[in-house]
Amino acid sequence: MSSVEKTLSIVKPDAVERNLTENIKEYFLKNNLKIVKEKKIQVSKDEAAEFYRVHQTKPFYDRLCNYLSSGPITVMILEGENAIKENRRIMGATDPKNAEDGTIRKKYGISIDKNSIHGSDSVENAKKEIEFFFKN
Ligand code: IDP
Ligand code: MG
16 A cells, blocks of 8 residues: 655765765655755754654664764655655665665765664654654
């Protein structure tokens, strides 16, 4: 079954720093995901910690929060058929070393930490994450 969904994408600091936002947006557009909202911001460490709360028990949590708050990011709402799963497919595996050919992380990811992009992983989390960055 297919349905039109919205999902949250974040171009992470390593990719914004290398001016890759427009290149990454091309991947979405080529794959029929529309960018319905977009803003460039920087989050505080506390905001990053709140955003990544699901990972709070993981050994990499502190590093992850420091990293997300280390520089500007571009947050976007993407919309399209099965947008959540489609976006995850286009992103590629979490560790760029394992990412499939043709994916964003394969092309631009530097390491499991600096993997260039975030994407919501479920309908429930997409809703929460969109709300987190685009409250109104
Ligand atoms: P995802 O970004 O592919 O959804 P998650 O498991 O949700 O991956 O992890 C969130 C972020 O935390 C990843 O994008 C990655 O940067 C980082 N991360 C995940 N697993 C590890 C790990 O084992 N070591 C270090 N960093 C990790
Ligand atoms: Mg995740």
